[in-house]
Amino acid sequence: MDRLSLLVWVPVITMIVISFFKDPKKVRLIAAAGMAVQLVQIILLMLAFFAERQAGNDAEMLFFKDIAWYSNLNIHYTVGIDGISLSLILLTGIVIFTGVFASWEITDRAQEFFITLILLATGVFGFFISLDLFTMFLFYELAVIPMYLLIGIWGSGPKEYSAMKLTLMLMGASALLLVGLLGIYFNSAPDGGPLTFNYIEISKIHLPEAVQYFFFPLTFVGFGVLAALYPFHTWSPDGHASAPTAVSMLHAGVLMKLGGYGALRIAVMLMPQAAHEMAWIFIILATIGAVYGALGAIAQKDLKYINAYSSVSHLGLILFATLIFNQVAFEGAVLQMISHGLITALFFALIGMIYSRTHTRNIYEMGGIMKVMPVLGTAYMVAGFASLGLPGFSAFVAEMTIFVGSFQNSALFVRVATILVISSIVITAVYILRAAAIMLYGPLRKQEFELLPDARWYDKVAVFILIGAIAGMGMFPNWLAEMIYTDFTPMFNRFIAN
Amino acid sequence: MHTDMFSYTVWIPLILLAAFLLVGLLSDKLKPLVAGLISTAAILLAAVLAYSAAAGYFFGAGLQDGHYTTLIPFEQLWLRFTDTLVIKMGILLDPISVMMLVVVTTVSAMVHIYSFGYMKGEKGFQRYYAFLSLFSFSMLGLVMATNLFQMYIFWELVGVSSYLLIGFYYQRPSAVAASKKAFIVTRFADLGFLIGILLLSYYTRTFDFMTLTQPNSGILSSAAGVSFMGASVLTWALVLIFMGGAGKSAMFPLHIWLPDAMEGPTPVSALIHAATMVVAGVYLVARLFAVYALGAPAALEVVAFIGAFTSLFAAIIAITQTDIKRVLAYSTISQIGYMMLALGVSGYGSEAGLGYTASMFHLFTHAMFKALLFLGAGAVIHAVHSNEMTDMGGLRKHLPITHFTFLIAALAISGIPPLAGFFSKDEILAAAHGHYPLYFWSGWFVAGLTAFYMFRLYFRVFWGEDRQYEHKPHDAPPSMAIALIFLALASVVVGFIPFSHYVSANGEPYTTHMHWQVAALSVAIAVAGIGLAAWMYLRPGTVADRLAAAMPGLYKWSKNKFYIDEIYLWVTRTLIFKGLAWPIAWFDRHVVDGTMNGMAWATAQVSEKIKGLQSGQLQQYAYAMVLGAVAFLLLLLYWGA
C-alpha cells in the first residue's frame, strides 16, 4: 500500500476497531490512539517529503500513485501531494487529534460519535491527497455529509434547524460544484482524445474560454459556499453554534478550508482567463465578507457566533487572496488557511470547554472568568491575540503574506479592496478584545462560577498542542512559507502561461 | 568590519525573552520574589550588555571616517515574501538605536527594582514581572530593528505588552476598558503604519532601513515620482507611517488612550507610557528621517505641525487635571509633541539637523526625568492610596526622599538650568526658531505652561495643608528609593552629555553652541510659570478658583480634555457600533439569512401547495399520464413535421 492511501486507511481502521467497542472510555482511547498514529504518520510523511525534496526530486506531486477504477469514464484514484496539500494535511491531523481530546467528555452514543467524526476526517484526508476531480468530489461529499448527523444528533440548541440549513446549503453548493467539475471534465480534451478528471493534466491544457466563463463561477461559488463566501455564509453561524465542540473545530478548522483549497486549486488554477475576468465580482464579495464578517462579530453575544463571524471574515481574506493572482498572495491564502484552521480550532475548543463549565455561551452572563479558570482564560487570550494577528502567532504571518502579496497588484481597485481588507484586522481587534473584556475580565459576575474547575488534563492536551502549533508557525514561519511558495511555482507558471 | 565584536548584542533581547518565557510559563509555580529576581537579573544583565555596547560603539567601532556608521552584527531571514521583500530579524546598531538601548534598559531596570517595593504583596506578582520582561524584550527588539517589518512586529508586541500591563488589574472594569482602548486606538494607528509600509515597500522594493536611508541611492525617486491625489506616493506612505507613530506616541488626535492608560500600575506608566514605548513614534520618524527629509519634506511638515499642536494642546489640558498621573500623562504627550516638532523642523545634515539631535536628546533626557516623575508619583500614591491631588498636601514632611527627587524632576522638565531638560529643550526651541518662528513661540509658551502645571502639581502635593490620610504616609521603601535616587542623579547629569557629538541626522558629529537668547527666553518663561504656580497654589487662597471662574469656557473645555474622548465615544458607540455593527448583525440575520430561510420557506410552501397533486386518486394519475402522452404525441407530430 502506498503512503498516501495510508492516510485514508488509518482512520478507516480506527473506525472499524471502534465499532467493536461500546464503552465510551475505550472508544475515546482508541480514537485518540488512532489519531495519534495518524498524526505521527503525517509527521513522518512530512519528513519523507522533505527528504525527497532535499534529494532534488522536484516533481510537482510526490508519492504519486495512480489506479484506474472506472476506466470507461477515465476516473482514477490518483493521489499525490505537494507542499500545499501536505501542509493542509498536517493541519487536519492536528485538528482531528486535538478534536478527539476536546470531545473527551462525550458519553452519549460515543461509539457512533467518534466513528462519524473520524469518517469526516477521512473525507478531508482523501480530499487533500486526491488529484482526480471525481475522487476529490467523492471525498468532499464524504466530509460534508457526516456533519448533518454530528450536528443533528450531538448538537445543542436548534440543532435540527442548523443541521438542515448547513446540509442544504452545502449540498446546494455541491450541486453547482458537480456541474462545474463535470463541465471541466467534458472539456478536458478540447483537441480530442480521452477526457480526464486529473486536474494536474487539465491544468496543462487550455480550456476553451467560453467554457471557462460558464464553469468558473459555478466552481468558485460551489467551493466558495463552503468557505463562507458572502452572501452564502449564513449556514456558518448557526451551524457552528449548534455543533458539538469537536465538530465546530473540525468544520471551521478544516472543512471550510476545503472550500478555499478548491477555489484556489480548481477554480482559479484551471480556469485562469475566467478567473481574471470575473475576479472583480468575487473580490468585491470577499472584501465585503472580510469587513462585514468582522463588523457582524462585534454585535454578537454568543461566543460561537462571534467566532463564526470571525471565520467569515478570515475566510474572506483567503478568498480575497486567491483572486489577486500572484504567487505571494496565493501562498498567503494557503498560510491563512492553516493559520485560521489552527486558531479557530483552538477557539472552538476553548469555547466548548468554557461552555461545558458555565453552561452558557452568552458573554454577558459571564465575567471575571479569568479568575476562576486562569489556564482557559489565558489560552483564550492567546487565541484572541493570535486571531487578531499579533506577531509571534501564525495569523500575523499569513495576513502579512496576503497583504504584501496583494499590494504587489497595483491596480487601484485592488488597492482599495486591499486597504479595506487590511482594515478588517482592526475590527478584529475590537471584537476579540470586547469579548475578552466582557467575559474574562472584571469582577466575577456569578457567584456559582466560583467553584468551576479549570482545564483538565485532556483539555490541556488539546489546548497546548494547538497553541504550540500556532506559536510554532508564528515564530518560525519560513520553512512552511518556503515550502508552499516553492511548490506553487510550477502551478503558478502554468497559470501565468495560460 | 567591526560587526563581530557586537554580535553579543543579540543576547540583549533574547535574555529578556528567556526571562519572559521562564517566568510566564512557570508563573504560579515560582515564588513571587524568585520571579521578580529572575526578571530583574535579566534586565540588569541586558543593561550591562547595552552599556558595554554603547561604550564600544560610541568610543570605538562606531566612528569611522568621521561619522557614525550603521552596523548590523546579526541578521537572520525570518520570512520571505518575494526575492527582495523579506522580513529579517536582526540587530542594527547606529547612534540612535544604541542610545535607545541605554534608555530602555536603564529605565526598565529601575522600574524592575522599584516594583519590588511598589507591587509588594500584589496578586499576580509573577505575571507582572513576566509582562515587564516581555515588554522590555519587545521594546529592545523594536529599537534594534533592521527593517520596517521587524519594527512593525515588535511594534505590535510592545502594544500588546502595554495592553497586558494596563489591564494588569483585570478585575477593575476601568482598567479593562483602558487597556482595550489603548490597544484599539494604537491598532487603528498601526493600520496606517502597515499600509504605509506596504506602500513604501512596493515602490522601493525593500524593507531594510540601511537601503532606505541611503541618501544618494535614488531608491526613493521612483516612489517620489508617482503621485496620488496631489501628493507623491512617498509622501502618502510616510504620512501613513507617521500615523502609526502618532498612535504609539499619542499625538493629537490619537492621544486619547494615553491618559486612560494610567489605570495600569504606576511603574508601568513610568516605563511604557513615559519613557520608552510612547517615544517609539519619535524613534520611528527618526529612524526613517533620511527618507522623510530627502524624499518627502511635506510629510515632515505634517510631523512638525502635529508635534507643535499636540504639545500646546496637551499642556493646556494638563493645567486643569487633578489626577496626578493624568497630569503627568498629558505632560508626556506635550513633551513628545516637542520631540516631534524638533524632528519636523529639522533638516538633513549635521548642523542643519539640529532638530534631529535635539529631538533625540530630549527623548533621552525626558525618559529620565519623566520616569522619575512617574516613579515619584507612584511613591506618593503608594503612600496615600489615591491619585487625586485633592487628597494630597503637605507631603514634603512625610516623604523627604520622594519630595526631593520629585523636585529635581519637576525643575528638569521645566527647563531650569543646569538640569537635563534645560539643555534639550533649549536645542529644540533653537531648532524651531531656525525653521519657523510660530513654532518657536508656541514651543516657548508651552515651556511656560509646563513649568506652571508641574509646579501646580508639586505645590499641591508636597506643600499646603496635610489632609486626612488613612495612615501616616511613609516614605518610599529602599527598593523604590534606589530607583528614585538613581534617576534623579541621571536627571541632573545627562544634560551635560555633548549629544551632538554622538547623534546627528547624517551621522557626522558636530558641536552645538548655546543659543543664549533662546535660553534666556525659555528660562524666563519657566521661572514665570513656577512663580505663577507658587503665587496661585502656595498660599492658601482662591486665586485658582477665581481664575477658573473668570474663564469658564476655556476652563471647562480644558478640564474635559476638549471633549475629544466624547467624540471618539460618539464615533465608536454611535457610528460604528450602533450605526454599523448592529445593523450589519441585523441585516445578516434578517436579510441575508432571511433570504436563505425565505428560499427554504418558499420551497416548503410550494410543496405544501402542490402536494395535493398526489391525491391518491388513481384515475387522476391516469388522466395526467394520458394527457401527458397525448401532449407528447402532439409535440412529436408537430416537430416531426
Next chain:
Amino acid sequence: MIEGIEVFDVLVVSTAMFFIGIYGFMVRKNLITILMSVELILNAVNINFVIFNKYLYPDMLQGYIFSLFVTGIAAAEAAVAIAIILNVYRHMKGIDVEQVDTMKY
C-alpha cells in the same frame, strides 16, 4: 396474411381498442372494471405485436413470442390484482377506486 387487409386496418382496430381501454380506465369506478379495461389495453397491444410479426417480420418470431409473454404477464397481473381487490374489499368494504386513496401525500 389476410387478403385486402393492410397493417393500417388492423392498427385502427387495435388503437381503437386501446383507447377504449384507456377511457374505461379513466372513467370506471369499480376496481374490477378497471382491471377489465387494463385487459383491453393489453389485448390491443398484443394484437399490434402479432400483426407486426405477421406482416413486417415474418421470418422472426419476436412479436409472436412477446405476445405470449404479455399474455403470461397479464395472467399474473390479473391474479395479483384480484387478490389485491379482494383485500381492498375486505378492508374498505367496497372496491370503489376513489375510496382507495390512502397512498396520498
Next chain:
Amino acid sequence: MERFIFYFIAAIILVFSVLTVSSRRILRAAVYLLFVLLATAGFYFLLNYNFLAAVQLTVYSGGIVVLIVFAILLTAHLDHRLPKPNRLKAGFSGLLAVTGLVLTLFAISRFEFVRSPLVTEGPYNIEEIGTRLLSYGDYGYVLPFEVISVLLLAAMVAAIIVAKKSIKND
C-alpha cells in the same frame, strides 16, 4: 372472404370493447370482455397463429375472465348496477381518448409500413416456438422466458400472501 371475416371480427371487438367499458352491470361487462377476447382469438386463427390463439383462449378467456367473474361474484351483488359516471369526467376522458386515438391514427397513417417480401406459409409449429423460447442464440428467448417464469411464481406467491393475510386480519 377472409377480409369480411376480419371486418366481422373487428366489429365484434370494437362493439364489445365499448360495451365492456360502458355497461353498468358488471357481470355483463365481464361477459362482453370475454367476447372481445374470443374475437381476438378468432383474429389470431385468421392469421394462422393457431398456438397463440389457443393460448389466448385458455389463458384469457379460460383463466382471466373466470378469475374476474369470481371476483365479481365475491364483491358485488348480481343485480347491482354501477352508478353512472360523472358526466364531466366521462366527457373529458372521452375527449382525451378520442384525441389520442385520432392523433395516433394520424401518426400511424403517415408511416410507411414496409411489408416483408417473404411470404410465410402455414402456421409456426409448436416445436419451433418451444425451441425459440429455450434457446440462447439469436432469436432465442430463454432470458425473458425465465424472467417471466420467476414473475409468475412471484405473482402466485404474492396473490396467495395478499389473500391469506386478509383472512388472518379478519
